[in-house]
Amino acid sequence: MLGLDPDLRQLVDEARGCDDPVAADRARVTRALAVRLGAGALAAAATTATTAAATTATTATALGGSAVRTTAMAGLGSGAKLAGALVLAGTLGVGASVATRSRHAPAPGREARPTAVTRSAAPAPLPANARGASGLEEEVQLLREAQQAMREGHPDRALALVDEHARRFPEGLLRQERIAVRVLALCALGRTGQARRESEGFLRQWPASPFSTQLRASCGGPRR
Amino acid sequence: MRLPNDPPPPADFGEVYRMHFDFAWRSARRLGVPDHALDDAVQETFMVVHRKLGEFEGRSSLKTWIFGIIRRVVRDHRPPARWQLAPPAMLDQIAEPVEDGPLHSAANAEAGRRLARLLDKLDDHKREVFVLVDLEEMTVPEAAEAIGANLNTVYARLRAARRALAEVLARERARERNLERCSG
Numbered sequence: 499m500l501g502l503d504p505d506l507r508q509l510v511d512e513a514r515g516c517d518d519p520v521a522a523d524r525a526r527v528t529r530a531l532a533v534r535l536g537a538g539a540l541a542a543a544a545t546t547a548t549t550a551a552a553t554t555a556t557t558a559t560a561l562g563g564s565a566v567r568t569t570a571m572a573g574l575g576s577g578a579k580l581a582g583a584l585v586l587a588g589t590l591g592v593g594a595s596v597a598t599r600s601r602h603a604p605a606p607g608r609e610a611r612p613t614a615v616t617r618s619a620a621p622a623p624l625p626a627n628a629r630g631a632s633g634l635e636e637e638v639q640l641l642r643e644a645q646q647a648m649r650e651g652h653p654d655r656a657l658a659l660v661d662e663h664a665r666r667f668p669e670g671l672l673r674q675e676r677i678a679v680r681v682l683a684l685c686a687l688g689r690t691g692q693a694r695r696e697s698e699g700f701l702r703q704w705p706a707s708p709f710s711t712q713l714r715a716s717c718g719g720p721r722r
Numbered sequence: 723m724r725l726p727n728d729p730p731p732p733a734d735f736g737e738v739y740r741m742h743f744d745f746a747w748r749s750a751r752r753l754g755v756p757d758h759a760l761d762d763a764v765q766e767t768f769m770v771v772h773r774k775l776g777e778f779e780g781r782s783s784l785k786t787w788i789f790g791i792i793r794r795v796v797r798d799h800r801p802p803a804r805w806q807l808a809p810p811a812m813l814d815q816i817a818e819p820v821e822d823g824p825l826h827s828a829a830n831a832e833a834g835r836r837l838a839r840l841l842d843k844l845d846d847h848k849r850e851v852f853v854l855v856d857l858e859e860m861t862v863p864e865a866a867e868a869i870g871a872n873l874n875t876v877y878a879r880l881r882a883a884r885r886a887l888a889e890v891l892a893r894e895r896a897r898e899r900n901l902e903r904c905s906g
Contacts, residue, residue, distance in 0.1 A: 502856060503888035505895065509833055509840075510856060516834025517857075519747040523760075527743070531765050535772055 533642065637663060637672045644679050653686035674700070678709040685717035693718035735772050742788050743768075745858070749789060752841060752853045753796045766795045786860075786868035793850055793869065836894075840887050848883035851876055856884070 502510070519527075644659035660680045663670060670676065677700050684693035697718030701710055713719060743764070750763040770791045778787055841849055854865040855876075866876045 502884055503891070505891055506884065506888050509837055509891065512830055512833035513837040516830060516837075517748040517751045518744055523747065524743060527747075527761050527764050528739075530761065531739075531768055534765065534769060 529642075637667050637670050640666075641672055641675050641679060644676075644683070648679065648683060648686065653683040656683040657687070674704060674709055678713060681713055681716055681718040690717045735775055738771060738775060738784065738788075739768055742771075742785065745785060746788060746792055749792045749853065749858070750796055752838075752857060753793065753846075753850060754842065755796055763792075763795055767792050770795065782867050783864065786864055789854065789868040790870065797846070840890055843890055844883055844886060848879050848886065851879040852883040852887070855880055 640659055640663045644656040644663070647653070647656040647659060656679060660676050660683065663672070663676050667673075677696060681693045681697045681700070684690075684696065693716065697713045697716065700713060704710065746764050746767050747760065750760055750767070751757075755763045767788070771788060774791075778784065841852070844852065850869055851865055854860045854868055855862060860868070862873060862876050862880065865880075866873050869876070871879075
């Protein structure tokens with residue numbers, strides 16, 4: 499049996515760990531999977547979270563903002579990270595997702611996805627300081643649906659959803675996410691001028707945002 | 723066949739997910755799924771795991787069973803149009819600015835990139851055997867179980883993979899030494 503060449507062995511050893519996911523990867527995939535599977539499947543695993551992990555993740559959620567959330571996740575012990583991510587998934591999206599779907603449950607055989615029109619009859623805007631974790635869940639849910647609409651090639655629907663987010667949460671904690679998705683949706687619809695104006699406003703206000711690179715690279719970025 | 727050291731298969735999907743997420747992620751990446759498509763591939767893998775977990779009878783190890791799903795997901799989802807075109811940047815991809823993984827040095831990161839480039843030079847059969855045995859440190863019988871091939875086939879693919887990678891690496895190193903000599 500041909501053994502491993504020493505140079506190749508050294509390379510394999512040096513590269514060890516390079517392909518591992520980081521906590522942000524786990525949290526991102528877990529959230530998405532939780533939405534696809536519904537609340538039950540992943541929520542069970544969250545019971546393995548330590549109380550501290552659960553508290554940290556939930557508190558981070560209540561504070562809002564992806565950087566805050568992720569930083570909080572990074573502070574968890576390695577064994578608690580995934581459990582924390584699962585709690586995060588449950589807190590951030592699963593409950594809201596299930597609740598939304600049951601509210602809008604269609605008759606069998608009809609379109610399952612709630613429409614932006616249906617949603618626009620929803621509650622009036624809430625002041626930022628009156629919202630807790632549930633408000634954030636709704637923000638996340640709206641933007642997740644917008645993102646899904648983009649993935650499925652429906653930028654018009656994505657735009658309707660982010661506009662609904664803007665109406666309901668004008669000072670929402672996920673404003674940056676909203677505008678980023680909005681710019682991309684405008685690009686996809688060929689509304690380049692508007693995308694550029696909104697992108698420029700974003701970059702003036704948040705030049706160091708994690709979204710800035712993406713927006714600069716989009717059709718809303720500076721003319722080259 | 724369940725291996726002697728394998729724990730009994732967990733019946734709970736959350737537990738399976740927790741135990742095997744990292745393995746699924748690493749494997750998809752090492753089998754050639756580009757970074758922008760990893761989320762989809764791993765999600766899809768666990769969607770299948772969730773759907774089929776009830777059918778898992780514990781006759782193989784859970785890890786090799788999951789690898790069997792990963793390799794099918796990777797192959798099913800690898801047409802150029804889907805994997806090679808980056809999707810538009812969206813919320814999930816751009817909302818996680820903090821990395822808290824192992825703090826690799828630049829040298830480690832370069833080793834990771836080099837190894838990934840080398841793996842790209844193998845065909846799927848050799849690649850998956852090398853990934854399982856030399857990177858995941860499975861035994862050859864476990865790898866054979868994971869890919870549904872017989873032992874002799876797996877040994878032959880492993881030998882061929884090791885030889886091919888060693889040759890490519892030796893050529894790369896020779897070229898680098900040449901460049902250093904010429905530029906120095």
